[in-house]
Amino acid sequence: MKKILILDDELELRQSLAATLEMALPVECVQRARKDDCHQDESRLNEFHVAVLDINLGHGLPTGLDAYFWLRLCGYQGRCIFITGHALEHPLAQEAARLPGVEIFEKPVEVRRLIGIIKEALGD
Amino acid sequence: MTKAARILRSHNHNLLLGQATLNFLGAAIGLLLSKGAIDFPVLMAAMLVVLGGLLSWGESRSRETVSDSRASACFVLGLLPVYLFVWMLQARDGAAVYGTLWTPFRHHELSVLTVALLAPPVIWMGVACILCFPLLAYIQLQQFPLEVLAHIESRPLVPIVAFSLFALGLYLFRMRWRKIACSAAEREAEVRLMKRFTNSILAIKDLANSPLQAILLDVDLLQKKHPDCAEVAGRIGKSAEKLRDLNKVLNAYRIDPTKGPLSMDSRAELRKKG
Numbered sequence: 001m002k003k004i005l006i007l008d009d010e011l012e013l014r015q016s017l018a019a020t021l022e023m024a025l026p027v028e029c030v031q032r033a034r035k036d037d038c039h040q041d042e043s044r045l046n047e048f049h050v051a052v053l054d055i056n057l058g059h060g061l062p063t064g065l066d067a068y069f070w071l072r073l074c075g076y077q078g079r080c081i082f083i084t085g086h087a088l089e090h091p092l093a094q095e096a097a098r099l100p101g102v103e104i105f106e107k108p109v110e111v112r113r114l115i116g117i118i119k120e121a122l123g124d
Numbered sequence: 125m126t127k128a129a130r131i132l133r134s135h136n137h138n139l140l141l142g143q144a145t146l147n148f149l150g151a152a153i154g155l156l157l158s159k160g161a162i163d164f165p166v167l168m169a170a171m172l173v174v175l176g177g178l179l180s181w182g183e184s185r186s187r188e189t190v191s192d193s194r195a196s197a198c199f200v201l202g203l204l205p206v207y208l209f210v211w212m213l214q215a216r217d218g219a220a221v222y223g224t225l226w227t228p229f230r231h232h233e234l235s236v237l238t239v240a241l242l243a244p245p246v247i248w249m250g251v252a253c254i255l256c257f258p259l260l261a262y263i264q265l266q267q268f269p270l271e272v273l274a275h276i277e278s279r280p281l282v283p284i285v286a287f288s289l290f291a292l293g294l295y296l297f298r299m300r301w302r303k304i305a306c307s308a309a310e311r312e313a314e315v316r317l318m319k320r321f322t323n324s325i326l327a328i329k330d331l332a333n334s335p336l337q338a339i340l341l342d343v344d345l346l347q348k349k350h351p352d353c354a355e356v357a358g359r360i361g362k363s364a365e366k367l368r369d370l371n372k373v374l375n376a377y378r379i380d381p382t383k384g385p386l387s388m389d390s391r392a393e394l395r396k397k398g
Contacts (some may be wrong), residue, residue: 010334016341021142023348085333087326087375107333108368111344 008054035062044074055084079121134197140184147177159217172205196244218272232257233287240291
């Protein structure tokens, strides 16, 4: 079963997204609220096929971009998808869009489309 | 207070402060350089000039914004004794220069340029204040006795008329510059307000988007897991879709990356004032 890392500071959104994806696709979702919480997964990062990252993880805390760089630094090879509540013109969202191997979407994404995006990222 | 209002306030305050200073200096210099006798009426006129200066100085100390019309009225009140003072100085000087060639209205020339630099923002008042000097010079020239006229150089009104025309041009240019500066400040305030509004809209969007995304996902889950709740889920879904449509409307407010950094902290953005 393929694994998806969900990094979002909103508990309800994490839970809803994980439940939706696990019902629609043969995947297991691991939910994390902050970048530092991901450190516990450092040794098994390559088990993840897709990482769904929020950009704003709380004021004064490392952002989704910081998490992205950390993931890549630790050798994570999978796809990264940014989903942000901010406008895509936001400087951080623009910076995320320029990163290699990254897709970025603005919340709220229609559910069917979201499932399609993750399915495509999983290569199914 | 907008920047335009601040500029206006500081302009009118400075104008009145300038007038007060020059009234004090003008009274002193007028008395010191006078060729004629300094009698009681001249001293009284000088005192009135100082009083006019005190009036302007008092107004310039006001904490309230001095409106254009108030500043103009105050300026004219402070200027009235100046007309009287230069008239009396001319009369005394004319009497004192028997037997020598005399150039009258020197005080007028300096005064009219000073008025051009400080004249009030109400244009008709400013123009009238400037034109009063050549007019007074003309009237006074008609009243000089023949003995005095004999010692005045030819065409004595030409310099004061030339100075007055120059002063008019200077004054009108000053008023035009002031108008442009105020318009620019108002425009800047509008842009700042619009940016603040846009940032607030974007912050609201950001705070609403994650819960909205969760609702859309949960509605989908509810419909799939509990078909018996499909009607309720459908209603929630439709309401959520309406919120999504509102979100699309708010997309009209986009970020301009050239207008400086935007905070990632939407709550802090909404707490900002002004």
